[in-house]
Amino acid sequence: MTSLLPSRPAARSRASGAARTPGQLRSDLLHRRPMALLATLGGFSAAIGPLLVCMAVGVVGWFLTDSGTHGTAGGGMRTGALAWLMGHGSGVHIQGAAVTMMPIGITLVCAATIWRLGVRVGEGVSGHGPDAQALAAGEKDLTVPVSAGLFLLGYVVTAMVVVSVAGSSTTAPSDGRVMLWSILLSGLVGGPAIAVGSGRAAVWLAPVREGVRQAATLVRTMLVAWVVVGAVVFAVALLADLGTAVNVMSQLHLSAGSAVLYIVLMLMLVPNAAIFAGSYLLGPGFTMGVATMVSPTAVTLGPLPMVPMLAALPDDGPTPGWTMALLALAPLTAAFVVVRRGRILSGTLGGTVAVAAAAGFVAAILLGIVAALAGGAIGPGRMADVGPFAWDTLLRAIPSFALGGAIGAVVAHYLPGRRA
Numbered sequence: 001m002t003s004l005l006p007s008r009p010a011a012r013s014r015a016s017g018a019a020r021t022p023g024q025l026r027s028d029l030l031h032r033r034p035m036a037l038l039a040t041l042g043g044f045s046a047a048i049g050p051l052l053v054c055m056a057v058g059v060v061g062w063f064l065t066d067s068g069t070h071g072t073a074g075g076g077m078r079t080g081a082l083a084w085l086m087g088h089g090s091g092v093h094i095q096g097a098a099v100t101m102m103p104i105g106i107t108l109v110c111a112a113t114i115w116r117l118g119v120r121v122g123e124g125v126s127g128h129g130p131d132a133q134a135l136a137a138g139e140k141d142l143t144v145p146v147s148a149g150l151f152l153l154g155y156v157v158t159a160m161v162v163v164s165v166a167g168s169s170t171t172a173p174s175d176g177r178v179m180l181w182s183i184l185l186s187g188l189v190g191g192p193a194i195a196v197g198s199g200r201a202a203v204w205l206a207p208v209r210e211g212v213r214q215a216a217t218l219v220r221t222m223l224v225a226w227v228v229v230g231a232v233v234f235a236v237a238l239l240a241d242l243g244t245a246v247n248v249m250s251q252l253h254l255s256a257g258s259a260v261l262y263i264v265l266m267l268m269l270v271p272n273a274a275i276f277a278g279s280y281l282l283g284p285g286f287t288m289g290v291a292t293m294v295s296p297t298a299v300t301l302g303p304l305p306m307v308p309m310l311a312a313l314p315d316d317g318p319t320p321g322w323t324m325a326l327l328a329l330a331p332l333t334a335a336f337v338v339v340r341r342g343r344i345l346s347g348t349l350g351g352t353v354a355v356a357a358a359a360g361f362v363a364a365i366l367l368g369i370v371a372a373l374a375g376g377a378i379g380p381g382r383m384a385d386v387g388p389f390a391w392d393t394l395l396r397a398i399p400s401f402a403l404g405g406a407i408g409a410v411v412a413h414y415l416p417g418r419r420a
Helices: 008-016 020-034 036-064 071-084 104-125 132-134 143-166 174-198 200-205 210-240 243-253 256-267 268-283 307-312 321-340 349-374 390-414
Strands: 092-094 098-099 286-288 385-387
Touching: 008 307, 036 071, 036 104, 036 143, 036 174, 036 256, 071 092, 071 104, 071 268, 098 256, 104 143, 104 174, 104 268, 132 390, 143 174, 200 307, 210 243, 210 268, 210 307, 210 349, 210 385, 210 390, 243 307, 268 321, 268 390, 321 349, 321 390, 349 385, 349 390, 385 390
Parallel strands: none
Antiparallel strands: 092 098, 286 385
């Protein structure tokens, strides 16, 4: 954390008159850049990077669809920009029908870009702010809050410009939802990234109790592990009925280039499918249209759109008896995570069980929030209601994850070589 060091290597070398290496010169110049410029440009770059990729994919898709015979390259770029906006919850209207489901794959790409550039901005502003002596004298260190605010400003302004340019009265993306999601992404991801990159996070988190750190690590690992389990189950279900998916693709009559682009677009919805599968494995399941339900105990479906991914859905009607065994995957996953991460747990048996159970409780709450965000309308009529039963998913996830975490903590506590 450069700004909190009593003296800097560059300053010492200047004081002694020693020549600085090229690396020291670059580091010194980096820390001398204006904080306002670094943070604002960082937010702008974090927004524009994934946007340009989406626009490029849109142009490629326009060309591959019919070799550019219909429409213009500008239309392809606008389509890519709308996809980027949908990753920020904007929703669009297609031929008068609202499509509000967020492609979480695009959202994750945007979040990863924000984190990476946020860390770089933090490294760039680490030399700003008071040093150790000034902090001891009572001076406040506002480097991270100011940088995070400017980063957020650059991101939000860019997003609002994209809404005004790419949107139209026909597509009607929601500028309010774009602003909200831009603030959430750049604030909740970019702010911590700047704190980590600047070194302030290490100082601020030093007084935090060890149990809180252990629980936070378990929460993150549990949530990621459960999404991975959902993705694996979705992939297995799709492969089990791959013939149906191929048949649907053939009925779409796509060219080779269009088929490749279509598959790439479907990949952006794989995280949504993984969350749907996770809700299914917990018991409540999800809806695939108005008055439908897909769960381990019952499957009620109606007419479905021509989407190859939907081949992973189970057959309509009564379910096999073995599907009830899938409900054990949630506590087993939580227990497995705690056992694998058991080396970070320390303290008495009661303490480790409490930490693991609390981590399962928090992970379940976050999963419920994610399940609520994964659904939405994907078309007119009955397709206006598609998504997991978020509240029921939350209620089922709490005992499953908390109990599994507690069992895993007991195993980890007595397992030789696993305790810290």
